[in-house]
Amino acid sequence: MEGVQIAFTGDTCFSGNYHERLRQGLPVFSASVQQKLLSLDFVVTNLEGALCHDLSPVKPGIVLANPPEAVHALASNNIQVFNLANNHIMDFGNAGLLQTFSILNKKQLPHFGAGKNAAEASQPVYLEKNGVTVALIGCAHKEGMMASENEPGVFYVGHHKLLRQQAEQARQSADWVVLNYHGGEEFTRFPQPTRRRLLRKLLQLPVDFIVAHHPHVVQGVEEFNGKYIFWSLGNFIFHLAEHQNLQYVNQGMLPIFHFSKTQFKFHILPLILNIEKGIVEEGDASQFRAVLEELSDFSDYGKKWRKEASRVFWAKRNKRSLGETEGEGAKGNKGLLQKAKTAVRWLRDENQRPLVMGAIKEALYKKLRN
Numbered sequence: 001m002e003g004v005q006i007a008f009t010g011d012t013c014f015s016g017n018y019h020e021r022l023r024q025g026l027p028v029f030s031a032s033v034q035q036k037l038l039s040l041d042f043v044v045t046n047l048e049g050a051l052c053h054d055l056s057p058v059k060p061g062i063v064l065a066n067p068p069e070a071v072h073a074l075a076s077n078n079i080q081v082f083n084l085a086n087n088h089i090m091d092f093g094n095a096g097l098l099q100t101f102s103i104l105n106k107k108q109l110p111h112f113g114a115g116k117n118a119a120e121a122s123q124p125v126y127l128e129k130n131g132v133t134v135a136l137i138g139c140a141h142k143e144g145m146m147a148s149e150n151e152p153g154v155f156y157v158g159h160h161k162l163l164r165q166q167a168e169q170a171r172q173s174a175d176w177v178v179l180n181y182h183g184g185e186e187f188t189r190f191p192q193p194t195r196r197r198l199l200r201k202l203l204q205l206p207v208d209f210i211v212a213h214h215p216h217v218v219q220g221v222e223e224f225n226g227k228y229i230f231w232s233l234g235n236f237i238f239h240l241a242e243h244q245n246l247q248y249v250n251q252g253m254l255p256i257f258h259f260s261k262t263q264f265k266f267h268i269l270p271l272i273l274n275i276e277k278g279i280v281e282e283g284d285a286s287q288f289r290a291v292l293e294e295l296s297d298f299s300d301y302g303k304k305w306r307k308e309a310s311r312v313f314w315a316k317r318n319k320r321s322l323g324e325t326e327g328e329g330a331k332g333n334k335g336l337l338q339k340a341k342t343a344v345r346w347l348r349d350e351n352q353r354p355l356v357m358g359a360i361k362e363a364l365y366k367k368l369r370n
Helices: 016-023 031-038 070-075 093-106 160-173 193-202 285-295 301-313 316-322 332-347 353-369
Strands: 004-012 042-047 079-083 125-129 132-140 176-182 209-213 221-224 227-230 235-237 251-259 264-274 279-282
Touching: 004 125, 004 132, 004 176, 004 209, 031 264, 031 279, 042 176, 070 079, 079 132, 132 160, 160 176, 176 193, 193 209, 193 301, 193 353, 235 251, 235 264, 264 285, 301 353, 332 353
Parallel strands: 004 042, 004 235, 042 079, 132 176, 176 209, 209 227
Antiparallel strands: 004 251, 125 132, 221 227, 251 264, 264 279
16 A cells, blocks of 8 residues: 555653763664664654753743754664644743754744744644655643644634644545544553543544643544544653652553555554663554453443543552552551642642542542452
């Protein structure tokens, strides 16, 4: 089938051991992964953090950035298209965004999903080969600096009218339209209910696929009337020490699409992040296939979501913010008070609220069963 082959990656940030590999000028991909990347027409990555240096962050908490030399490491492996619609691209403010634009533009590398205003941030990028054109649009949930009519930032998925306009324009100019969405819960292997409803609704736009990221773990694939949602591609190049006590964060997937004018097919390359070595390796295909089938089974979805929400809510990563983890928690009223305060704070955060509600529901179900 003649046409164009395009792959999409999950979260990319040269942090931790990947930064060290980059500093030493060492490869970050195994030979088999590199060979696959170089065989494709286009590889689109979610650049999680600005390309910048000598800047101060404009936000507290976890701050991500990519050193400027990361571009060469990516582009030399055929990763040359950049989604900027995510919650970390503005960690260094407009200055970081402008440095990112400057670096990418000098190398004539296309990017989308962020801009000097909402109109620019929402602009599609078009990839064309062999007479087949694929449009890419990037958007994100509300976290960090969102672009407005006169302010720079990320294209917010809540700008419904503008998103529809851009999708309709892309449909007129392209054979296929792919929406890149960044948002939702972190670390759960099933999408939260509000996110699932939102993305299923977005499929009513003139888009053919949605590829999503932000959870830092792989989630399943769902098909609706011939359209597909890839709920989370997991991590691609990413190493934060504070994430390493969480399950599944060192896995990712690379969906590879083959588009003709009227048909498509896809397959998925499983990825393993070898954190110790700072290398992205190819995963075991048969094992991954079984896992993906399980994650793509949305029967009894409510129960599966509650269990995942509870698992992540009580994960060891929350030890400091929640007092202790479940089963080894802080004793007495002090520990309960800490947990209650954290739960209230999370309930006020629209991105965390579904996780808390899911964990509470699972706790109630357990009480009723007992």
